[in-house]
Amino acid sequence: MACRNAAPGPMLGKDKKTAPESPPSSAMSATGGSTPSTPVTSGKTTPTPSIKEEKVQDGKVPDDSSKLRTFLSILKRFIGVTDIAAARFSLPAQLMEPIPNLEYWHYLDRPETFVAxxxxxxALGRTLGCLRFWFTKDLKYVHGKPCKPYNSTLGEFFRCQWEVEDSAPSLRGEENKTNLQQTVAAPASASTKGQSVxxxxxxxxxxxHPPVSAYYVDCPDKGxxxxxxxxxxxxxxxxxxxVTPxxxxxxxxxxxxxxxxxxxxxxxxxAYLGGFLRGNLYVTVSDTCFVTCPKTGLKVILHYLEEGYFGRTQNKVEGVIYKCADVEKDNTTRIKDVPDKDILGRIEGVWTDKVWFSYGSADFKKVPEKDRVLLIDVNPLRPIPKIxxxxxxxxxxxxxxxxNGVTESITAKQFNAATSRKQELEERQRVRAAERKAELKEWQPRFFTQxxxxxxxxxxxxxxxxAMQGLHDGDWWIAPPAEYGAI
Incomplete structure (x- = not known):
């Protein structure tokens, strides 16, 4: 449920309570952040459409209906286009959320579920731990409205950190919260339970082109x-x-x-962004996704149900955890095709509410409530602030x-200035790309090998x-790059 490089427009929700801690500062996850086992790609190049912007008077905040009208007029130009995420065009600033794409998508709305x-x-307990993390990683879907962060530029990067209490309990089996690194001064004991990590x-x-970003997350305390x-x-x-991966x-x-x-x-x-005809944008998730672990031989099939009868969004999810002879060779994609003898348990619930787990192959509805395990209740959860x-x-x-310049202009309701500043940054990126092409140079990422x-x-x-070690050590200093991609 999360992919972040969404060029065309509003994709996922942003909880207003979780705006950046200071001015700025992935389906979608399907984000963002969820994909079919075979990703979908575009096989053809699409033309760049011309876009007529709807001007918004500076100092006046565009209302949601105005934003939706402008956005829909832009999207209509892309009907039939194979992949609008790869198209080259610039949105007016009034349609943007004042937060960078790379900051917006990180899958760590609740890091305490990740570290646990x-x-x-x-082995089954660890798989359940993966699922608990999965259903908490995109609370933007649950508590927010669709919006569009800034598109990322080549060579742009974002780094941050969370300090969270290691409080999420084991869902099955004996719990072991061994402290491996002690990057936070507080935990001096052999266990991180209840301590900060x-x-x-x-x-x-x-x-x-195509827009791709790489990411890396690390918690040395928990390995x-x-x-x-x-x-x-x-x-x-x-x-x-x-939206597909x-x-x-x-x-x-x-x-x-x-x-x-x-x-x-x-x-x-x-994932789908819908509600254009009703004037009320919303995000739904459908299709099937998987969690696999070759070492334990366990596989999860999760099936999202987008809509029920009469077109009502229900946000249901159902799934099964089973043992495979060889995970990497297992081609099963449908829950009903998994033999009962291999099933360790079932998952069912609403991913915007509560998700449950039941042991064994019995139909979930036939399992007494007292025998069901609450995997996660997302209702009280909100994203944890980043450092x-x-x-x-x-x-x-x-x-x-x-x-920052674009953000300051949007915050000050100077939308024309924000659009101009945004277009200046995008033009610099094009100029740098042309210079590299003339010199027969290929762009090389700084923090990732390819x-x-x-x-x-x-x-x-x-x-x-x-850079990661500096984050662990609390040292923010980092040297300037040898080359900028968009400056």
């Missing part, structure tokens, strides 16, 4: 990391925008280093500083590792 994934001594994060826009690429493909049908987006890869590098792959499902570098330690291509990697698994460069 590997706590259980039981650090979660560090860095992401970089590694490609502009857990995650990484992947965010890229999406989008198509407008006339009534909704269908791009070819480089193979999902979120989570590694439990204290469990012999046990790895989990969580793929993203298809970002002070202004004096941010580089010009760091997201908050890069977009713009994209086969299999969807990015690798940190030495500079990337040093």
């Amino acid at each position: 994934i590997g706590d259980s001594e039981d 650090k979660v560090s994060y860095i992401t970089e826009q590694t490609s502009h 857990i990391s995650a990484y992947g690429y965010d890229q999406l493909s989008a198509k407008f049908s006339g009534t909704s925008v269908k 791009g070819v480089y987006n193979q999902g979120i890869f989570i590694t439990l280093h204290q469990r012999g590098n046990e790895e989990y792959q969580l793929t993203h499902p298809t 970002c570098p002070p202004d004096e330690h941010q580089l010009p291509n760091e997201s908050r500083k890069f977009w 713009a994209t990697e086969a299999g969807g698994k990015p690798h940190l460069t030495e500079e990337g590792k040093a």
Whole structure:
């Protein structure tokens, strides 16, 4: 349920209570942040449409109906276009949320669920931990309204950190919260239970055409990391925008280093932005996604149900956890095709409300309520604030500083000035690209080894590792890059 590089327009919701801690500062997750097992890609190049902006008087805040009218008039130009996420065009500032794309998407709305994934001594317990994280990673879907952050520019990056209490309990099996690194001064004991732990994060826009960003998450205290690429493909049908992961987006890869590098792959499902005809935008998720772990042999099939009878959105999800002879060779994609003898449990609920787990192969509805395990209740949950570098330690291509002029203009309701500043930044990116092309130079990311990697698994460069180590050590300083992509 999350992919972040959404070029065309509003994709996912932003909870107004979780605006950036200071001025700025992935389906979609399907984000963002969920995909079919075979990602959808565009096979043709699409023309750049001309867009006529609806002018908004400076000092006047555009209302939602005005935004929707403008946005819909833009989207109509893309009916039939194979992939509008790859099209080159610029949105007026009044349609933008004043927050950078790279900051907006990070999958860590509730980091305490992420750090607890590997706590259980039981393999099924760790899979349940993955699912709890999965249903909390995109609270923007649950508590917010659709919006559009700034598009990312080549070489732009964002880094931050969370300090959270390690309080999420094991869902099954004996719990082990061993303190491995002690990056936070507080925990001096052998356990992190109830103590503060650090979660560090860095992401970089590694490609502009197609738009792709790489990200890396690390919690040394708990011996857990995650990484992947965010890229999406989008198509407008006339009534909704269908968003699927791009070819480089193979999902979120989570590694439990204290469990012999046990790895989990969580793929993203298809998401839809609808409500254009009713004038009330909303996000739904449909299709099937998977959680797999080759080492334990466990696989999860999650099926999202977009709408029920009479077109009412129901946001239901159902799933099954089962044991495979060989996860990497298992081609099962439908819940009904999983043999009862292999099923360890079932998942059912509403991903915007409560999700439950029941043991065994019995139909969930036949399991007494007392025997069901509450996997997660997202109703009381809100995103946890992130800790970002002070202004004096941010580089010009760091997201908050890069977009600061646009953000200040939007905040001051100076939309014409914001649009002009935004277009200036986009034009600089085009100029830099033309200069590199003339010199026969290819862009090289700074913190990741390649713009994209086969299999969807990015690798940190030495500079990337040093930047992450600086976050762990509380050292925000970082040297300027050898080259800027859009400055």
